[in-house]
Amino acid sequence: MTLKSLYSLSLLSLFITACNATGTPFTSMEQPVEGQSKIYVYRTKSIKGSTVHFNVNANEIHIGHLRNGGYISADLAPGKYEIWAQTEGMDIPLKPNEIQCVKASVGFGLLAGRPKFQQVPLEQCQAEITNTVHSI
Secondary structure, three states, X not given: OOHHHHHHHHHHHHHHHXXXXXXXXXXXXXXXXXXXXXXXXXOOOOOOOOOOOEEEEEOOEXXXXXXXXXXXXXXXXXXXXXXXXXXXXXXXXXXXXOEEEEEEEEEOOOOOOEEEEEEEOHHHHHHHHOOOEEOO
16 A cells, blocks of 8 residues: 555545544433423434534424434424424424434435434334434
8 A cells, every 4th residue: 555545545534533423422311301202313323424414403493413423312392393404304203201213314315415314213222322422
């Protein structure tokens, strides 16, 4: 491997690492405030779309900025919400005193990666979210 190739690979690795979430590691799921619902939106760490990050909203409420390997959460009033980022979204009903999880990923778009959302069972979420950090 030439010195130029090694330098290019190092620079690329640094760029990709800079796009990852950098907050505190996930420790445990918090129960929602009494009468409210809790939603967790998370992205498992992946090389695919690793440089893409986006703002996540529930209807018109900004939940947070989600990066590769990160999670965000919010307490919301019960009701039906559209969880969305940029041009993609999904509907999710939230019931009082309930925790819901949405797994985010990045799909291929015409000019850039696009967010994708999938509601996942709580057991799957608990297993996967433990490897994330708070996305800030």
